[in-house]
Amino acid sequence: MQHEAFATPRRPLLTAGVAIGIGLGGFLDGIVFHQILQLHHMFSARFAPTSVPHLEFNMLWDGVFHLFTWAMTAVGVWLLFDAARRPDVPWCGTTLLGAMAVGWGAFNLVEGAVDHHLLEVHHVVERLGASAWDWAFLASGALLIGGGIALIRSSPASALRQRDVAPGPARYEMR
Amino acid sequence: MRRVKVFTVGLLGTFALASGVGACPLCSTETGAQVRALAFGPNFLRHLSVTLAPVPILLALVAGTGLLDRSTATKERSPDAA
Numbered sequence: 001m002q003h004e005a006f007a008t009p010r011r012p013l014l015t016a017g018v019a020i021g022i023g024l025g026g027f028l029d030g031i032v033f034h035q036i037l038q039l040h041h042m043f044s045a046r047f048a049p050t051s052v053p054h055l056e057f058n059m060l061w062d063g064v065f066h067l068f069t070w071a072m073t074a075v076g077v078w079l080l081f082d083a084a085r086r087p088d089v090p091w092c093g094t095t096l097l098g099a100m101a102v103g104w105g106a107f108n109l110v111e112g113a114v115d116h117h118l119l120e121v122h123h124v125v126e127r128l129g130a131s132a133w134d135w136a137f138l139a140s141g142a143l144l145i146g147g148g149i150a151l152i153r154s155s156p157a158s159a160l161r162q163r164d165v166a167p168g169p170a171r172y173e174m175r
Numbered sequence: 176m177r178r179v180k181v182f183t184v185g186l187l188g189t190f191a192l193a194s195g196v197g198a199c200p201l202c203s204t205e206t207g208a209q210v211r212a213l214a215f216g217p218n219f220l221r222h223l224s225v226t227l228a229p230v231p232i233l234l235a236l237v238a239g240t241g242l243l244d245r246s247t248a249t250k251e252r253s254p255d256a257a
Contacts, residue, residue: 011240015238018236018237018240053210056198056200056210061222068230072233072237075237107229110229114229114232119225119228121225
């Protein structure tokens with residue numbers, strides 16, 4: 001039996017986690033801010049949702065946005081299923097949780113920078129316009145990314161290496 | 176049985192009143208036409224590109240996630256490997 005030590009190939013799990021995190025982060029934004037609290041909509045800075053046509057217009061583009069988050073979540077689940085089938089990928093919940101936090105934070109950072117600050121199609125609290133809430137949204141993204149990376153680095157999979165590359169279920173042992 | 180009838184009549188009445196608004200993008204009403212004009216007018220592609228503007232950045236991030244895990248770039252051999 002050939003023994004070969006590989007650094008843990010966590011990449012598939014990380015990629016899946018980040019994709020799922022982006023998708024779920026987008027869903028949370030859409031459900032909480034767009035639908036439940038209705039603090040803003042996709043184009044609420046350009047088309048104030050004060051009439052039925054404008055509200056419907058914003059609702060339509062909120063839906064397109066949700067379609068993207070659905071697709072990203074679906075891709076993430078597919079990537080996770082693919083990672084689960086690979087015996088060389090360490091199945092580690094902490095790594096997955098960290099990657100999901102990174103994905104969620106990346107969504108807040110990118111969506112916040114592009115939609116709230118660069119294009120200004122909407123703001124977190126629309127009635128206030130550009131406000132500290134927009135910066136708080138960016139800060140939440142940075143915090144989630146930092147926390148996610150810390151989780152990934154502290155995960156048990158960081159200290160694992162594959163010892164047995166023979167066919168069959170992989171075994172891992174501590175370094 | 177009476178409750179079921181009251182509920183059914185109430186539900187149908189609600190639908191009848193709601194259809195008066197007819198604001199959906201596919202509704203053939205004045206409001207529906209206004210929604211269609213806004214949503215699928217000459218600015219449709221601009222609105223679509225603005226809505227999806229963050230997507231390429233996020234997709235690139237997913238594709239480049241492996242860079243976070245620098246340990247995957249190194250492949251070590253154990254001392255007893257052939």
